[in-house]
Amino acid sequence: METQATISERREGYDPAAIEPKWQQRWERDGLHRARIDPERRKHYFLTMLPYPSGDLHIGHWYAMTPSDARARYLRMQGYNVMYPMGFDAFGLPAENAAIKRNIHPKEWTYANIDRMRRQLRTMGAMWDWQREATSSDPEYYRWTQWFFVKLLAHDLAYRKHAAVDFCPNCNTTVAREQVVGEARLCERCDTPVIKRDLNQWFLRITRYAEELLRFEGIDWPERIFALQTNWIGRSEGAHVTFRTEQGDALEVFTTRPDTLWGATFMVLAPEHPLVAGLTTDGQRAEVEAYVAAATRQTDIDREAAGRDKTGVFTGAYAVNPVNDEKIPIWIADYVLMTYGTGAIMAVPAHDERDFAFARAYGLTVRPVIQPSGMAPLDGDTMTEAVIAKGAMIDSGPLTGTPADEAVSRTVAWLGERGIGRAEVVYRMRDWLISRQRYWGCPIPVVHCARCGAVPVPEEQLPVELPDDIEWRPTGESPLKFHPTWRHTACPKCGAAAERETDTMDTFMCSSWYHLRYLSPDYDGGPFDPDEYRYWMPVDTYTGGAEHATMHLLYTRFFHKANRDMGVETGPEPMLQLRNQGQILASDGARMSKSRGNTTDPDELVANHGADAVRAFLMFGYRWSEGGPWNAGNIHGVVRWLGRVWDLVQRVREAGGPDANGDGAGGDAKLVRDVVRSTHQAIQRVTHDFEEFEFNTVVSELMKLTNAILASESAAAAGAGRALVGHRGVRESVLTLLTMMAPVTPHLAEELWAQLGQPYSIHQQPWPEADTALAADDLITLVVQVNGKVRGKVEVAAGIDEPEARSRALALPNVERAAGGREPRRVIYVPGRLVNIVV
Numbered sequence: 048m049e050t051q052a053t054i055s056e057r058r059e060g061y062d063p064a065a066i067e068p069k070w071q072q073r074w075e076r077d078g079l080h081r082a083r084i085d086p087e088r089r090k091h092y093f094l095t096m097l098p099y100p101s102g103d104l105h106i107g108h109w110y111a112m113t114p115s116d117a118r119a120r121y122l123r124m125q126g127y128n129v130m131y132p133m134g135f136d137a138f139g140l141p142a143e144n145a146a147i148k149r150n151i152h153p154k155e156w157t158y159a160n161i162d163r164m165r166r167q168l169r170t171m172g173a174m175w176d177w178q179r180e181a182t183s184s185d186p187e188y189y190r191w192t193q194w195f196f197v198k199l200l201a202h203d204l205a206y207r208k209h210a211a212v213d214f215c216p217n218c219n220t221t222v223a224r225e226q227v228v229g230e231a232r233l234c235e236r237c238d239t240p241v242i243k244r245d246l247n248q249w250f251l252r253i254t255r256y257a258e259e260l261l262r263f264e265g266i267d268w269p270e271r272i273f274a275l276q277t278n279w280i281g282r283s284e285g286a287h288v289t290f291r292t293e294q295g296d297a298l299e300v301f302t303t304r305p306d307t308l309w310g311a312t313f314m315v316l317a318p319e320h321p322l323v324a325g326l327t328t329d330g331q332r333a334e335v336e337a338y339v340a341a342a343t344r345q346t347d348i349d350r351e352a353a354g355r356d357k358t359g360v361f362t363g364a365y366a367v368n369p370v371n372d373e374k375i376p377i378w379i380a381d382y383v384l385m386t387y388g389t390g391a392i393m394a395v396p397a398h399d400e401r402d403f404a405f406a407r408a409y410g411l412t413v414r415p416v417i418q419p420s421g422m423a424p425l426d427g428d429t430m431t432e433a434v435i436a437k438g439a440m441i442d443s444g445p446l447t448g449t450p451a452d453e454a455v456s457r458t459v460a461w462l463g464e465r466g467i468g469r470a471e472v473v474y475r476m477r478d479w480l481i482s483r484q485r486y487w488g489c490p491i492p493v494v495h496c497a498r499c500g501a502v503p504v505p506e507e508q509l510p511v512e513l514p515d516d517i518e519w520r521p522t523g524e525s526p527l528k529f530h531p532t533w534r535h536t537a538c539p540k541c542g543a544a545a546e547r548e549t550d551t552m553d554t555f556m557c558s559s560w561y562h563l564r565y566l567s568p569d570y571d572g573g574p575f576d577p578d579e580y581r582y583w584m585p586v587d588t589y590t591g592g593a594e595h596a597t598m599h600l601l602y603t604r605f606f607h608k609a610n611r612d613m614g615v616e617t618g619p620e621p622m623l624q625l626r627n628q629g630q631i632l633a634s635d636g637a638r639m640s641k642s643r644g645n646t647t648d649p650d651e652l653v654a655n656h657g658a659d660a661v662r663a664f665l666m667f668g669y670r671w672s673e674g675g676p677w678n679a680g681n682i683h684g685v686v687r688w689l690g691r692v693w694d695l696v697q698r699v700r701e702a703g704g705p706d707a708n709g710d711g712a713g714g715d716a717k718l719v720r721d722v723v724r725s726t727h728q729a730i731q732r733v734t735h736d737f738e739e740f741e742f743n744t745v746v747s748e749l750m751k752l753t754n755a756i757l758a759s760e761s762a763a764a765a766g767a768g769r770a771l772v773g774h775r776g777v778r779e780s781v782l783t784l785l786t787m788m789a790p791v792t793p794h795l796a797e798e799l800w801a802q803l804g805q806p807y808s809i810h811q812q813p814w815p816e817a818d819t820a821l822a823a824d825d826l827i828t829l830v831v832q833v834n835g836k837v838r839g840k841v842e843v844a845a846g847i848d849e850p851e852a853r854s855r856a857l858a859l860p861n862v863e864r865a866a867g868g869r870e871p872r873r874v875i876y877v878p879g880r881l882v883n884i885v886v
């Protein structure tokens with residue numbers, strides 16, 4: 048090794064600042080992290096969520112990325128051909144806000160941040176293949192984002208409609224439903240309450256995939272994410288039933304309880320329901336109009352809130368219940384939402400809480416039609432709450448007497464026979480609104496022509512590039528609208544003068560397919576090179592934050608399925624295994640944030656302790672899936688450990704070549720065997736823990752092994768005065784320790800590996816295999832004494848530690864008797880031989 052001679056002359060301590068940049072450059076030069084197609088080897092596509100280039104890498108990035116890197120490295124040593132790419136999710140609001148506030152162009156701001164973050168990322172010593180870097184704001188990237196949009200449009204999976212949207216008056220943009228936070232309905236980015244606006248918007252038909260998105264076929268993701276996505280999609284099984292107004296207009300409702308149809312005593316329409324104006328009688332008009340005006344100002348979330356007083360207004364009109372021709376009043380109320388089901392309900396106050404509250408508030412009839420068994424006969428006049436439980440149908444015409452378990456299905460069949468209803472499934476999830484009235488995003492590649500309508504830009508004209516010269520006006524409309532020339536163009540279809548769409552896309556669109564761009568970031572025959580796709584896809588492991596459960600992680604699954612149906616991709620799912628890390632909090636348990644000034648600067652930690660120590664500390668200090676409060680002091684334990692490993696290797700070198708002490712004869716033989724046993728046990732545990740993403744125990748096992756080797760070494764030195772590390776078995780254990788440390792502390796492991804004269808690179812070594820025979824504990828017999836008198840013997844594992852030996856000795860019945868209930872004053876432990884309890 049090039050550095051071997053100089054280092055052995057210098058003989059100094061562990062200095063990460065000297066070794067880390069050196070190895071990073073060497074790996075880079077040698078292309079050690081290049082991932083190339085190799086049909087002979089099993090592939091593993093390891094993906095970590097890409098960062099937004101906000102300017103600085105924070106400790107959360109380190110926490111998400113370095114354990115992921117360790118696992119990617121581990122898999123490579125397991126023989127996989129691992130691809131581990133990195134890139135930047137570079138479009139988005141913060142760049143534009145910076146531009147408005149500080150008069151820097153968003154592009155300049157973004158790319159300066161990317162340069163800085165790329166440099167910071169390199170200090171992690173991760174095995175990213177930088178040749179595969181992709182940045183979503185590069186025209187060569189968003190060309191293909193636009194290409195996907197055009198494809199979706201051609202397959203009727205994208206469409207435009209006039210819609211009331213949530214709009215943040217501060218960010219001046221439309222925000223997706225998912226980006227509106229909490230009951231107060233605040234903008235996720237700036238905490239301003241959002242308002243409603245009516246705009247012409249582009250949507251993606253994610254709802255078409257609702258059913259398939261609920262099947263998590265063959266993927267190993269956290270149950271929690273499945274639950275969140277399932278809940279988000281919100282599937283309800285029920286029936287669609289057609290009521291009629293007295294005038295004969297159809298009034299469609301969705302109900303999850305068709306079995307309660309004979310108990311519908313009134314109907315409620317959402318105030319925005321299109322039939323309201325026509326139905327309302329003159330006498331009721333003023334009141335209805337006032338109520339509608341007030342309701343539309345409120346948010347769906349407010350309106351749905353449980354426990355809220357039920358308010359509403361009678362329209363003056365009546366409907367006919369199709370099952371019994373009964374005339375029932377039609378009301379409007381804000382607890383019925385226009386955005387769910389049909390925007391109208393049949394109200395069954397006896398069996399629905401909200402309807403019950405409403406009926407009591409307005410003196411409407413309550414009629415029980417379900418009698419749960421074991422409950423006193425229900426009486427609509429005296430009931431104090433709705434009865435939700437299922438039961439036999441009563442007072443329900445021809446279906447009276449139908450038992451609980453058949454009530455729904457028989458009613459649906461009965462409705463079907465008469466053409467008044469059918470089974471229906473309804474979802475809470477809405478189509479994905481992707482229009483943003485913003486500059487710094489991927490332009491929606493559409494031209495609006497007076498004659499031809501919305502015409503997609505032909506593939507060969509992509510990308511529709513963002514103009515650089517742009518003026519910032521906080522108007523709430525896209526700045527692209529005010530560009531003097533950009534929007535004016537010719538219709539791709541008829542050639543007439545036409546205008547470009549000035550909205551840009553939600554950035555979740557860009558991040559829905561970035562894993563595909565990594566396959567071949569320079570490819571220009573399509574979004575990705577099909578050969579690369581065939582070899583690498585699907586993603587085998589995906590790591591990142593659980594906060595993306597319902598947006599990114601749902602969108603990317605939808606994108607994949609849509610691509611599959613459009614013939615662009617294959618297979619049911621894009622990412623096979625998903626694991627989420629927890630969060631590093633400030634030392635007081637609060638969220639770290641720049642404004643609170645409680646952040647931890649990883650650059651500083653690296654400068655003080657080296658990247659390897661920071662990596663090992665982040666893995667050791669937390670259960671990765673949980674995270675926890677920052678504790679800066681704890682890093683010192685890790686730093687000391689790395690120093691001990693360094694010293695251990697120096698001792699091995701001092702002891703001379705591999706056979707300096709032969710195979711460890713005489714008294715050392717047992718000590719050597721102990722070391723070998725500890726090593727093989729460590730291999731078993733570390734391997735298991737890497738598989739399970741339990742990085743904290745990976746590191747603690749490595750620490751334990753280090754200590755075991757050092758302990759035997761000191762025991763040998765105290766005995767025969769020889770260096771145990773000179774024995775082949777011990778030397779091999781040290782090499783195994785380094786090999787297993789390589790994923791955690793890649794620089795130090797590489798350095799020490801080289802110092803021991805091993806072939807470059809440690810990262811290309813096979814993962815060690817445990818030999819179960821060598822890992823098995825030898826049994827030894829400990830003599831147990833009380834106050835120096837032998838009181839018994841106990842058979843224990845040879846590797847037993849002192850606390851365990853003690854408790855085994857104290858548990859002997861003979862010993863308990865001899866001690867006579869007295870607390871031991873002292874316990875003397877002679878390893879491998881004797882426990883003496885002094886009472």
Ligand code: ANZ
Binds near residue numbers: 283304317386390391
């Ligand atoms: C009659 C009925 C009787 C209902 C009963 C429930 C219990 P989930 O489970 O959330 O899907 N509903 C339908 N559309 C609505 C809308 N746009 N706004 C507010 N409420 C609406 O809820 C479905 C139930 O919520 C439907 O079933 C309907 O009330 C109401 F004993 O119909 B039900």
Ligand code: ZN
Binds near residue numbers: 497500538
């Ligand atoms: Zn045209």
